[in-house]
Amino acid sequence: MIVVCEFITPSGLQRLQQSGLEVHYDPNLWKDREALKARLAGATALIVRNQTQVNAELLAAAPRLRVVGRLGVGLDNIAQPDLKAAGVQLYFARGINANAVAEYVMAAMLHLARNIAGAAAHVAEGGWNRAAFGGFELSGKTLGLVGLGEVGLRVARRARAFGMRVVASDPMRLPWESAVEDLGIELLSTPEVLRRAQFLSLHAPLTPETKGLIRAETLATMPRGSFLINTARGELVHQADLIAALRSGHLAGAVLDVVDPEPLPPQHPLRGVENLWITPHVAGLTAEAQEAVGLRVAEGVLNILGVA
Known part of the structure; x- marks a missing residue:
C-alpha cells in the first residue's frame, strides 16, 4: 500500500x-x-x-x-x-521546480525595483504622483547568491540577461564550473558576497552551519539600502534582526517566501513591517x-x- x-x-x-x-x-x-x-x-x-x-x-x-x-x-x-x-x-x-523558484526571485527583484503594485494602488485611490514611483533599474546592479545549486544557477542566468553582475558563494562547490565561467559569475566567500550584494538571494540548504546565517552581524556588512530575498528556508534568517535592519533603513526591503514557523501566526512580529513582503511558500508552486x-x-x- x-x-x-x-x-x-x-x-x-x-x-x-x-x-x-x-x-x-x-x-x-x-x-x-x-x-x-x-x-x-x-x-x-x-x-x-x-x-x-x-x-x-x-x-x-x-x-x-x-x-x-x-x-x-x-x-x-x-x-x-x-x-x-x-x-x-x-x-x-x-x-x-528550479525554473519556478528562479522566476519568483526575478519577480521579487522587479517588485522591489519598480513597485508596480504600489503605483497601481496609488492610481486606484485617485493619485497620479509620477515622481514617487519611478523606481530603478536592475541593469548594472550586483546580485549576490548564497547557494549555487540548480535554483541559484538559473537565477544567475536570468539576472545576467537583465544586465546584472552576479557574485556567489557555494561551499558545496557543485560541478557547475563551465556554466559559472560562461555566465561570468564571480565565486567568492559568503562574507564577501554579503559585502557586495545590492540584492541578496538565499538558496542554501538548512544545516547547523547555515541556520541564522542572516543575523545582525552579517546584515551589518551588507550595503546600506540593499535588499534580501529568501526562497530557501525561514530558519536561515534571524527574524528579529531582519525586522530591525528593515526598520532602521539599513535594508531597503525584503521579500520572504519562507518563514519560521509556517504558517505565520496572526500576531507575529513579521506581519505589518512596511518594507517587507511575505508570500505563503509559493515560489515553487507553479x-x-x-x-x-x-x-x-x-x-x-x-x-x-x-x-x-
Whole structure:
C-alpha cells in the first residue's frame, strides 16, 4: 500500500493508482499523527510534502516501509539517518521546480525595483504622483547568491540577461564550473558576497552551519539600502534582526517566501513591517512545477517498489 498524506496533483495520484497497488490518499492525514501511524502499519511507501516529520518515531510504526517520496526538494522534515537505519530509501524531486523558484526571485527583484503594485494602488485611490514611483533599474546592479545549486544557477542566468553582475558563494562547490565561467559569475566567500550584494538571494540548504546565517552581524556588512530575498528556508534568517535592519533603513526591503514557523501566526512580529513582503511558500508552486513534481515522485516511488 502507498500512503499519500499531503497534497499531490491529480496526474501524480492517477499514476500511482494506475500501478495496481492500493493507494490511500488523504491530504490532511499529516495533521493526525496517530492516525497516520496506524495507516502506515501495512504501507510499503509513504509520500509527503514539507509538513510531515519523517523520523524514527514515525518509521517505527511502518515495519514494511521501503521508500519515502518527498514532493519537493527541501529535506529538513526528513531525518535521513533514521531512514538509513531503517533501510528505507528516499526519493525526492531534485531540481524539478528550479525554473519556478528562479522566476519568483526575478519577480521579487522587479517588485522591489519598480513597485508596480504600489503605483497601481496609488492610481486606484485617485493619485497620479509620477515622481514617487519611478523606481530603478536592475541593469548594472550586483546580485549576490548564497547557494549555487540548480535554483541559484538559473537565477544567475536570468539576472545576467537583465544586465546584472552576479557574485556567489557555494561551499558545496557543485560541478557547475563551465556554466559559472560562461555566465561570468564571480565565486567568492559568503562574507564577501554579503559585502557586495545590492540584492541578496538565499538558496542554501538548512544545516547547523547555515541556520541564522542572516543575523545582525552579517546584515551589518551588507550595503546600506540593499535588499534580501529568501526562497530557501525561514530558519536561515534571524527574524528579529531582519525586522530591525528593515526598520532602521539599513535594508531597503525584503521579500520572504519562507518563514519560521509556517504558517505565520496572526500576531507575529513579521506581519505589518512596511518594507517587507511575505508570500505563503509559493515560489515553487507553479502549475507546471507541481505537475512535474507529482509525476516525477510517483514514477520514482513506483520504480523503487519495482512496479512499472
